[in-house]
Amino acid sequence: MSQFNILVLHGPNLNLLGLREPEIYGSVTLTQINSILQEESKRLQVSLSCLQSNHEGVLVDVIHQAMDKIQGIVINPGAYNHTSVAIIDALAGVKIPTVEVHLSNIHRREEFRHHSYIAPIAIGQISGFGVNSYILGLQALVNHLNEAVNH
Numbered sequence: 001m002s003q004f005n006i007l008v009l010h011g012p013n014l015n016l017l018g019l020r021e022p023e024i025y026g027s028v029t030l031t032q033i034n035s036i037l038q039e040e041s042k043r044l045q046v047s048l049s050c051l052q053s054n055h056e057g058v059l060v061d062v063i064h065q066a067m068d069k070i071q072g073i074v075i076n077p078g079a080y081n082h083t084s085v086a087i088i089d090a091l092a093g094v095k096i097p098t099v100e101v102h103l104s105n106i107h108r109r110e111e112f113r114h115h116s117y118i119a120p121i122a123i124g125q126i127s128g129f130g131v132n133s134y135i136l137g138l139q140a141l142v143n144h145l146n147e148a149v150n151h
């Protein structure tokens, strides 16, 4: 196992995945996504923890608690992506490299989803590939961390 501890954060309503609106968000549940990511983390030789919350303050607290323990974050902020200054401030405050992911392509959807508060402080954004957005996001994050160590 490598030295990297990765945190996957899921924002509001993502606990409903696979149970409601499968035409937009697919039929895979959040539990299944987390176990796919655990599998991928073994392949990438990192440790992974996952958390979902419907509460902005809980997400802010968890980001603060990640300081000095977590080397990288994959976040699907859900609707908070388009509203939350508190989450960007928390991520900017802890300075943990972060990748923003979305199941749907936010740029092909309603105008209000096009703006991301998180994007300017993220390493990058992956949007529109369903569950693969998370896998690609995790791979990109671990690549980024490995490159930083090897340079």
Ligand code: CA2
Pocket (backbone or CB within 6 Å): 012, 013, 014, 016, 017, 018, 019, 020, 021, 025, 076, 077, 078, 079, 080, 081, 101, 102, 103, 104, 105, 106, 113
């Ligand atoms: O595409 C994504 O991953 C989003 O982050 C999902 C958010 C949405 O507000 C963002 O614009 C894009 C919504 C998550 C809601 O998830 C549900 C899942 C099943 C049923 C109802 C909601």
